[in-house]
Amino acid sequence: DQQVKQNSPSLSVQEGRISILNCDYTNSMFDYFLWYKKYPAEGPTFLISISSIKDKNEDGRFTVFLNKSAKHLSLHIVPSQPGDSAVYFCAAVGSSNTGKLIFGQGTTLQVKP
Amino acid sequence: NAGVTQTPKFRILKIGQSMTLQCAQDMNHNYMYWYRQDPGMGLKLIYYSVGAGITDKGEVPNGYNVSRSTTEDFPLRLELAAPSQTSVYFCASRADTEAFFGQGTRLTVV
Numbered sequence: 001d002q003q004v005k006q007n008s009p010s011l012s013v014q015e016g017r018i019s020i021l022n023c024d025y026t027n028s029m030f031d032y033f034l035w036y037k038k039y040p041a042e043g044p045t046f047l048i049s050i051s052s053i054k055d056k057n058e059d060g061r062f063t064v065f066l067n068k069s070a071k072h073l074s075l076h077i078v079p080s081q082p083g084d085s086a087v088y089f090c091a092a093v094g095s096s097n098t099g100k101l102i103f104g105q106g107t108t109l110q111v112k113p
Numbered sequence: 114n115a116g117v118t119q120t121p122k123f124r125i126l127k128i129g130q131s132m133t134l135q136c137a138q139d140m141n142h143n144y145m146y147w148y149r150q151d152p153g154m155g156l157k158l159i160y161y162s163v164g165a166g167i168t169d170k171g172e173v174p175n176g177y178n179v180s181r182s183t184t185e186d187f188p189l190r191l192e193l194a195a196p197s198q199t200s201v202y203f204c205a206s207r208a209d210t211e212a213f214f215g216q217g218t219r220l221t222v223v
Binding site for chain 2: 032041043049099104
């Protein structure tokens with residue numbers, strides 16, 4: 001049972017345009033959500049997070065939106081740059097007393113110059 | 114600070130052999146995790162720990178064991194290696210929000 005789902009395996013956008021990566025989840029008890037970026041042969045690196053009590057969080061070119069009623073979150077990257085090309089994972093943290101951290105399948109973003 | 118350190122970086126095992134993947138963190142984080150990533154796939158949680166002496170199964174625990182005798186260390190044990198355990202293994206630690214990952218261990222079972 002996949003609790004965190006990224007249904008788009010890949011996304012290609014032009015440099016300077018917006019990239020929108022989507023993520024759905026099934027467990028309404030998740031406390032907060034995170035986005036990670038991963039390059040080949042490296043460990044994932046943290047990008048941005050959002051608490052379940054918020055609906056938006058911004059950090060520079062990255063904005064995460066959370067729609068709790070739809071159990072959906074998205075990561076917006078504006079403007080997209082070629083260096084953003086990587087695999088992006090969304091992840092969810094269970095309620096505080098479990099600590100479980102579950103990842104989606106990932107979306108490969110390609111930003112074309 | 115070194116962050117999260119995984120050893121070894123690469124290993125080839127024969128079917129039926131055993132090994133321990135080491136993970137150490139120097140950030141005094143309570144939470145630690147082991148994931149595996151198969152080619153073209155996401156990160157699957159194997160085991161996790163919420164503190165020293167406490168471990169719990171993740172999504173794909175079969176064929177693995179862990180221990181957490183100290184806050185710093187969280188080794189992952191493979192007792193009877195199988196080809197299905199060929200993967201890249203990542204260890205992570207977390208205090209409150211974001212988790213920090215090691216560089217991974219690429220394991221091949223032949």
